[in-house]
Amino acid sequence: MxxxxxxxxxxxxxxxxxxxxxxxxxxxxxxxxxxxxxxxxxxxxxxxxxxxxxxxxxxxxxxxxxxxxxxxxxxxxxxxxxxxxxxxxxxxxxxxxxxxxxxxxxxxxxxxANAAAMGEKVFGGAKGMDDFVMITLGTGLGSAIISNGMLIEGMDGFAGELGHVTYNHINGRYCRCGRRGCLETYVSATGIKRTIFKLLADHFGPSELRGVSFDDLSTKMISESAHRGDQIALEAFEYTGKILGSKLAETVQHTNPEAIFLLGGLAQAGDYIFKPAKKYLDESLLHVFKDKVQVLPSELLANSAPVVGAASLVWHKHNHELIAQ
Amino acid sequence: MxxxxxxxxxxxxxxxxxxxxxxxxxxxxxxxxxxxxxxxxxxxxxxxxxxxxxxxxxxxxxxxxxxxxxxxxxxxxxxxxxxxxxxxxxxxxxxxxxxxxxxxxxxxxxxxANAAAMGEKVFGGAKGMDDFVMITLGTGLGSAIISNGMLIEGMDGFAGELGHVTYNHINGRYCRCGRRGCLETYVSATGIKRTIFKLLADHFGPSELRGVSFDDLSTKMISESAHRGDQIALEAFEYTGKILGSKLAETVQHTNPEAIFLLGGLAQAGDYIFKPAKKYLDESLLHVFKDKVQVLPSELLANSAPVVGAASLVWHKHNHELIAQ
Structure with missing residues (x-):
């Protein structure tokens, strides 16, 4: 049984x-x-x-x-x-x-995002960590913050809306939330597509992405183009990672986590996104936080992560009750 | 006894x-x-x-x-x-x-700041609140975040460095931390003095503060000038409150608190600082958070708050242990 x-x-x-x-x-x-x-x-x-x-x-x-x-x-x-x-x-x-x-x-x-964070804590790379952040990069940007070993939920249960912290509220990109310049309009599967199209508009050089429509473009295609040395694709990753890193600095200064995990299609681009994210995070941090926080790929398998994360809510509660007894 | x-x-x-x-x-x-x-x-x-x-x-x-x-x-x-x-x-x-x-x-x-937050929870306006933020406005800006009824301390115990989240990192004010544009260079007793001097430089109109040196200028003097209708003093409070409110929106989107308490000399300026802070906070928030978070003056007496806050660390622990038994 x-x-x-x-x-x-x-x-x-x-x-x-x-x-x-x-x-x-x-x-x-x-x-x-x-x-x-x-x-x-x-x-x-x-x-x-x-x-x-x-x-x-x-x-x-x-x-x-x-x-x-x-x-x-x-x-x-x-x-x-x-x-x-x-x-x-x-x-x-x-x-x-x-x-x-x-x-x-x-x-x-x-x-x-909270379910994914619990999955990471119970079954993934956050085992034994009491303070970490989970960023899920899909159509939008979701996030969860764990402090003192517990999910931060806040008064209404809406804590962790990092997709809508502001990167540029004056002439930033329009967001589906009705405001401008939210982080997820830059850092998400959709965000990097918008960046590719911005770069294709700004520059006149060749790019293999000039033949692809917005609807057809995927994070995977952008990664593959970057891998083949496409300058537009490479610059899009650098730009996306820079914004992610510099905004994550604010999250670190709020909650001083041990690690930040990235999950989702964009996170699978590996160094293309992790390197600039880590670099600009450290550049943006107050000295006491510099070079201390890890930026890591989620250890959950992308396709089963949401289900495993959701199930881990049950296992985490069981473990917790066993300890409390 | x-x-x-x-x-x-x-x-x-x-x-x-x-x-x-x-x-x-x-x-x-x-x-x-x-x-x-x-x-x-x-x-x-x-x-x-x-x-x-x-x-x-x-x-x-x-x-x-x-x-x-x-x-x-x-x-x-x-x-x-x-x-x-x-x-x-x-x-x-x-x-x-x-x-x-x-x-x-x-x-x-x-x-x-953590001690002040505990004081607010044990003896002040945060009694019964499990999710709130404390902002202390002195020479610098200190902060503490309480979530799930506990202080967020983070991996190294350095969580809550909101004085050094970035308002403007490109051509922002120089900060004693070595970086530029940190929140406390705008929002603190020193920050509003810097704003007064910036406004005195930018404008040519009269102000009773034109006769005061930087060293002699105090938050209390700025409040009194505002009270007498001095335009420079009034504009300085509006500017300070605007920056405070718009940056607090990011804190709210991280931790979804029930209230934000302000403590310290600048907080004693009352509506001059609270009105713009509240207005720009609500303007900057994602819809699910709008008009829900209170911005309140600390209920601790300013001159005894640090000592009462520090002592409350002991009483909070005692109460906590009594409940856990």
């Missing part, structure tokens, strides 16, 4: 779900289309049905230890998803309550 | 020391010159002697519950003062160890 926690990662288009044991091993994993469900109730019903079905189907007997969920605007202390613009359902969604009613087991809800 | 905690506030020129009971009442208070003691050992000997003397002198029998100390660059987890530029002794000073050896009672050391 193996104890597993179900990790659920709710995204705008698809929701991933998997069973993760105490060692981080995944026993099953599946996904469903989030945007297929017009009302929230049918969505939670299908989630519950899928979990029951998968647990019964397995060749191995799996005992359910709990359910952890990472979702945009997920708030742990209320167990809700609140006003998430990229989900099909508006308002405040009682996710914890709904699933607990349906499945009779404890459900922990938080936002996706 | 009354239990008291000794609170000690170590500053560059003077050290204040007082006995504070569980209700925040001060039973005795005295001060000594920090810069009179060339070596750290004589300083701690005098501190110990003073405490013993005061306890024996009192008409009332006082029982010592512990000693709390706020000091520049004080680090709680190591019980040390580390490389404090404005104290007469260099290097790492084993403050906790020295005083515990001399007095045989537990000593808690932290930095001055």
């Amino acid at each position: 193996t104890k597993v926690a179900i990790g659920i990662d709710i995204g705008g288009t698809s929701t991933k779900l998997g069973a993760v044991d105490e060692n981080g091993q995944i026993h099953f994993q599946c996904s469903l289309s989030t945007d297929k469900y017009a009302d929230f109730e049918s969505f939670t019903n299908v989630i519950a049905k899928t979990i029951r079905h998968e647990l019964e189907q397995g060749t191995q007997y799996l005992e359910l230890a709990g359910i952890g969920i990472g979702a945009p605007h997920g708030v742990r202390r209320r167990g809700t998803i609140e006003h998430a613009a990229n989900l099909p359902w508006s308002g405040v969604l009682p996710l914890k309550e709904s699933l607990e009613d349906l499945l009779g087991i404890e459900v922990i809800v938080t936002n996706d | 009354t239990k008291v905690a000794i609170g000690i506030d170590i500053g560059g020129t003077s050290t204040k020391l007082g006995a504070v009971d569980e209700n925040g009442q001060i039973h005795f208070q005295c001060s000594l010159s920090t810069d009179k003691y060339a070596d750290f050992e004589s300083f701690t000997n005098v501190i110990a002697k003073t405490i013993r003397h005061e306890l024996e002198q009192g008409t009332q029998y006082l029982e010592l519950a512990g000693i709390g100390i706020g000091a520049p660059h004080g680090v709680r987890r190591r019980g040390t003062i580390e490389h404090a530029a404005n104290l007469p002794w260099s290097g790492v000073l084993p403050l906790k160890e020295s005083l515990e050896d001399l007095l045989g009672i537990e000593v808690i050391v932290t930095n001055d």
Whole structure:
């Protein structure tokens, strides 16, 4: 009999779900289309049905230890998803309550970056660290701050909105939040695409990216171009890393972390992003912090990180209760 | 028999020391010159002697519950003062160890802003708050962040260096830390003096501050001039509050606090500083945070706040242990 926690990662288009044991091993994993469900109730019903079905189907007997969920605007202390613009359902969604009613087991809800941070702490490179920061680089920039071994959630559960700290509020890039110059308009998969297009506009030299549309352009393509020495691609990484590093200095001066982990497509570009980020971070720091904070790639596998992170909410709570006893 | 905690506030020129009971009442208070003691050992000997003397002198029998100390660059987890530029002794000073050896009672050391934050939580306006920020506005800008009811200290104990987040790193004001444009070069008692002198240089209109030297100018004089309608003084407060508010937005987006407390001479200017700070804070915030965070004056009396704050380190620990039992 193996104890597993179900990790659920709710995204705008698809929701991933998997069973993760105490060692981080995944026993099953599946996904469903989030945007297929017009009302929230049918969505939670299908989630519950899928979990029951998968647990019964397995060749191995799996005992359910709990359910952890990472979702945009997920708030742990209320167990809700609140006003998430990229989900099909508006308002405040009682996710914890709904699933607990349906499945009779404890459900922990938080936002996706917090789930990733917990995954890093339980199963990844942040084992044993009490003070670190997780930056998730996807369409936007998500973040989570762990201090004193605990997630910083703040009064309303909205702490860690580093995607919307301001890099340039006067003539900065327009942000989907309605303001200008937010960090994620520069540092994210979308941000680096915007930078490529800015550089293609500013310069007249050749670039293999001149033949690619904004919609077709991906972080992977930019990395590959950089690898082949494309000057526009190389400069875009330098520019992105510089802004990331100089803004992370402010985060370090707030919370003095041991490490900052980067997760997501942009983080997979390796040295192209890590080198300038680390360089400009150290340049921007007050002397007492210089050369002390590590900037590291997440040790979670990118494609399973959200599910493993969500499941780790359950394992972290279990470990914590064991220690407190 | 009354239990008291000794609170000690170590500053560059003077050290204040007082006995504070569980209700925040001060039973005795005295001060000594920090810069009179060339070596750290004589300083701690005098501190110990003073405490013993005061306890024996009192008409009332006082029982010592512990000693709390706020000091520049004080680090709680190591019980040390580390490389404090404005104290007469260099290097790492084993403050906790020295005083515990001399007095045989537990000593808690932290930095001055952390002590003030604890004072606010135990005796002031932050009672019952688990998430708040304390900004101390003196010669420089100090800060402390409380999240999940605990001080954020970070890996090295240096968290909360908001005085050195960057407002303008390109052509900003020179800072004593060696960098440019740090927040405290604009927002502090010294910062607003620099702003007055910048405005006196930029404008040609009359101001009652044209007759005052930089050395003679004080926050109190600027407040009084503002009160009499002096345009330079009024504009200096608006400018200072604007920079404070817009930078505090980043702090709010990191930690989502319930309130931000301002303590110190500049905070005593009331609406002159609070109104623009609050206005530009709300203007700079992401929508989920808007109009939610309070900006409040510290409820601790300015002249006894450092001593009461330091003593509250002891009472907070006692309360915490009582709850944990």
